Amino acid sequence: MPGTSTHRVRTVLGRSAGWLVVGLSTLYAVSAVGMAVTELLALLGAGPDAKPRVVPPLFVLHALTGAVALVTGAVQLQLGRPSSSGHARAHRTLGRCYLAAAWTTSVAGAATAVVFDVGVAGQAGFAVWSASWFPTTTIALRHIRARRVRAHRDWMIRSFALAFVFVFVTFDPVRQALESAGLPRTVVYPVALAGCAIVDLAAVEVWLRRDRPGAPPSRGRPYATPRMAARPCEPDGRCGSGRSAPAPT
Numbered sequence: 412m413p414g415t416s417t418h419r420v421r422t423v424l425g426r427s428a429g430w431l432v433v434g435l436s437t438l439y440a441v442s443a444v445g446m447a448v449t450e451l452l453a454l455l456g457a458g459p460d461a462k463p464r465v466v467p468p469l470f471v472l473h474a475l476t477g478a479v480a481l482v483t484g485a486v487q488l489q490l491g492r493p494s495s496s497g498h499a500r501a502h503r504t505l506g507r508c509y510l511a512a513a514w515t516t517s518v519a520g521a522a523t524a525v526v527f528d529v530g531v532a533g534q535a536g537f538a539v540w541s542a543s544w545f546p547t548t549t550i551a552l553r554h555i556r557a558r559r560v561r562a563h564r565d566w567m568i569r570s571f572a573l574a575f576v577f578v579f580v581t582f583d584p585v586r587q588a589l590e591s592a593g594l595p596r597t598v599v600y601p602v603a604l605a606g607c608a609i610v611d612l613a614a615v616e617v618w619l620r621r622d623r624p625g626a627p628p629s630r631g632r633p634y635a636t637p638r639m640a641a642r643p644c645e646p647d648g649r650c651g652s653g654r655s656a657p658a659p660t
């Protein structure tokens with residue numbers, strides 16, 4: 412059937428894109444850890460001079476926790492809904508690591524940005540990034556605490572998209588072109604941050620809309636752990652007994 416083969420192609424493309432995101436996230440996380448370790452060694456006087464940082468300890472902290480957020484978030488989303496109790500346990504552990512890392516990075520990153528010399532617009536860009544990532548992650552947590560699984564998944568995807576802004580900004584060819592053209596950091600940073608965040612978040616919103624119930628099927632359906640599935644369902648979409656997966660919220 413043509414519909415089935417289209418679905419298969421979409422599934423394969425979706426999985427490949429997921430692994431690409433895991434690969435890129437890991438690559439940029441390793442590079443962030445490298446910079447953090449170089450800075451730490453320089454701070455302790457145990458290594459050569461490192462690139463000057465405005466608040467070195469906060470830089471080290473946010474780069475390390477940012478790396479954890481990138482890897483745990485990407486792996487978590489790629490593994491998808493837990494299909495066994497072992498996977499459900501791993502999902503919760505990875506999820507807790509992601510939450511702690513995302514909250515710490517957004518707070519430490521914002522504190523660093525206050526004294527980062529990229530002008531008011533650049534600092535505002537960092538502030539908006541941080542002020543979106545923290546609550547987005549918290550909303551995702553509140554949804555799963557209330558067993559609104561579908562909403563939890565959607566908000567976690569948005570939260571990870573905000574973590575992924577780091578990869579976009581670092582890689583961004585537009586930013587590199589602006590830098591090569593000799594434009595000042597006070598222009599390059601706000602333009603790059605805004606551009607990358609808008610493209611990243613818009614792509615995620617389009618994808619989430621296509622993946623809504625009623626849209627063509629995809630592999631990203633809400634999951635239910637055995638504990639969730641055993642609980643009674645509410646009309647508002649909370650989990651219910653006799654159903655294998657919660658109603659979408």
Ligand code: HEM
Pocket residue numbers: 440442443444446462463464465466470473474476477478480481516517519520521523524525527537538540541544574575577
């Ligand atoms: C996944 C999340 C993040 C990771 C992995 C990460 C990692 C890094 C790395 C490796 C650098 C050094 C870049 C270079 O010198 O080429 C950096 C710089 C910086 N980051 Fe982040 N970051 C993340 C999120 C954030 C957030 C959310 C903010 C603030 C809202 C932020 C604020 C900053 C600032 C202000 C600098 C410049 C610090 C300096 O050079 O003194 N970062 N980040």
